[in-house]
Amino acid sequence: MSETNNIIEILLVEDNPQDLKLTQRALKKANLANHIQVARDGEEALQFIFCEGPHAGRKVENGPKVILLDLKLPKVDGKEVLERIKSDPRTKMIPVVVLTSSKEQSDLVESYKLGVNSYIVKPVNFEGFAAAVQELGMYWLLLNQPPK
């Protein structure tokens, strides 16, 4: 429970357990694995972000520094989650990085319309994947200066 009080830096929304493990491994390799909250579907992600259900004790204002979001999710679709985040004034400042297998142009365009900050296609090749995750983690957590 001590973790819940800690500041969560990354919210990782991923339903596929293999991809989840690979992503976590990649983050860990980049020394970014300490403050990760994982949500396995869209609903869980929204409950965490807006402090509902099991996360009712948290404050919305203490949100994650970055959200890594898969698009294809059970229950609530990734695009819908993105839309909710970007249409709420409390959460719209949080950088959202779409991390997906889809190379579809339509997905990409739609995501950018909804206000996504980065769109990353997960490569089959693990080295490539790890490199991509590391890069984005470094960028959004260390280099990016969010508004106060």
Add this chain to the structure above:
Amino acid sequence: MKTSEASRSRAKFAFLLVFILLAAGIVITGWLYYRNYEKQFRIGIERQLSAIADLKAGDLAQYRKERLEDGSTFFQNAPIAALVRRFLERPEDADAQRQLQTWLGKYQPRYDQLLLLDAQGVTRLSLPAGLPAVSASVARDVSDVLRSGQVRFEDFYRSEQDQRVHLGVLAPIFDEQDAHQPLGLIFLRIDPDTYLDPFIKRWPAASLTAETLLVRREGNEAVFLNELRFQTNTALNLRRPLDRVTLPAAQAASGHEGFMEGVDYQGKLVVAALRGIPDSPWSLVARMDAAEAFAPMTEQLWQVAVMTGALLFGAAAFTGLVWRQQRVRFYQERGKTTEALRVSEVRYRRLFEAARDGILILDNETGMVMDVNPFLIELLGYSREAFLGKKVWELGFFKDIVANQANFVELQKKEYIRYEDKPLETSDGRRIEVEFVSNVYQCGDKRVTQCNIRDTTERNRAEAALRKSREEFKELFDSAPIGYHELDAQGRLTRVNQTELEMLGYQAGELLGQFVWIISADPEASRQAVLGKLNGAPPPEKFERTLRRKDGSTFPVQVRDQLVKGEDGAVIRIRTVLQDITERKLAEEKINQLNAELEQRVTERTAQLEAANKELEAFSYSVSHDLRAPLRAVDGFSQMVLEDYGPLLPEGCRQDLQTIRNSAQKMGKLIDDLLMFSRLNQLPLSKQSVDAGKLVRGVLEELNSQRNGRRIDLRVADLPPCQADPALLKQVWVNLLSNALKYTGKRESALVEIGCAMEKGRNVYFVRDNGAGFDMKYAHKLFGVFQRLHRAEDYEGTGVGLAIVQRVVHRHGGRVWAESAVDRGATFYFTLGGETKL
């Protein structure tokens, strides 16, 4: 010729008339001129003579007055009277005698004799001396003078003593104390020869015939008082009766004054001015011969006459010249006319001889053949002699037309006849059909009958053929499989063929003369359309109408109109062709129905296709998304094993794990290529102008990593721009160029050429390499999906690249092909557009 004679004489007459008019004009002008001159001249002469007469008359009057004054000197002169009384009482008184002689002597120069008479008329004193007795005529007057107590003139008298003519002045002398007591008279005698005649005769101008004469009346006679210029011993001897009115002297003596022309004492024509001398019995005639007076006038008359003559001659010459020219022209023209007549004669003669009609010319009076043309001779087969000189009814072969003289008389009366039904018989017995026409006309002074005979055998044959042709046409017209009718300018049917009648179910009689719109299913519309066409509206080339049969049923026809225009461009007739298109209409309906069904099916099929497309899209989406996740897991987890447990694993195991990873990655690539390939057909094509050179250079740069530092000879020619979708075209170049780089991978010195050639008006782009190449017998497999001509160990690849190239090229309407041989490199060509898909 007659008319030309007439015109000639008319012309002659006209010229004569012109000449007469001219001559009359000239003569009249001359005459008027002369008359005017004469008038002026006469006035001049009259003035001249009158002036002279006035001068002379004045002088004479003056002379008489002076003489009377001379007499008066003695009359009532007391000293004279005293002297006379003294001398008469005492004739011996020498002193008185001498004094009287002195007195009288003063007057002697003007008088030839001065006498003193006593009251008894006896001469008492005289100068010159001699005491002659006075003439009886003077003595007679003495007592008168004494009684009257007046000085008076003693007029011309002939003296008995010397037989000479004298005149004088008698002055009575009265007693100076007693005025009534006459003493005597003084007589002053004048010799006219000496004192008066020179004065009278003197003429102020030089003249050959002019003279002045003095006359006085004595009873019914005029007496000449002076000696004349052209006759001697005339004074008191020459007498003429007063009734000689032409004699100027007679007229003057009668008391006439003025100017006259007359005949003088010599019987010559003269002009004269007449004057009376005041206080005297004398009359004066100043005369001149007319010949002399009018000599200048005669001269003038001559001049005028000569001038007139010259002018007349000129006029005559001019008229004659014009007349002559006229004649010359006339003859020239007559010559021409004659030539023209001759030419005309030749022409008509040739016409006559060359005519393809038989011509026979008859004397209308006698019926005699005058001429026959060669054609008729040939037609009938008789000689020329058989015709000439014969009467027409004697010829025989005209027996149906002119059998005898009676028939000919008939023909003469009619003047024009025409037969077609009376054939002629030729010399060899053939009967030929002819058209016989004869008419009568005037030829010179003769009436002539001309018969024209035309062989109508041929014409009759032609007419029969025409009739047959017409019948055939009529049959064709009626049995043609299409309807045909004709309309007049009002839209009424003038002709309808049998086919159309059958189509409509009418009899010809029921339709002819009716307006065409009665056969239309919509008469009003048809009426307006037909009237529009008749008024010049251009008709559609072909159109369809619905017609109504007599029984009321309708059927569709296709109509084609032809407008027939008159000379003024107005439509005078419409010819119409109709075709019953009931069958075609049915067929069309069937086709329309089939088309509708087909359309329905296409719509359905399109919907199915769209649904299938949707499914395919969903499929490729899930392939793209879901198939790659497990591959990523295979690759990722193999890597995790290798990273975490690598050192613990035997070498072979590590290699196998690596193979698993490679396979997974290759499958990822395959999936990517396939997705791209399948998407090619879905994306819309956005064509624009593309700079091919720039595009190729960009692609080569991107592919730089593939070269792996190899030395490659790249030869890029200038490439023309093209119309294409830039993203798709780039994929073509990427695939072709990466292939070239890939298949030259094992060459020491790789060569890649990029260029473009013109072929049949199209740009053909090509990429040539000197790489591995391929066997042309597999060329057909080259562009198939997943088709590979090399082993994966030699050249890796998915077998999708060229399939993508082909699909893009085809979508642009172009063509792609390759030429190669194993180990000899390959060339890939492609075009964009302008070509049918292969």
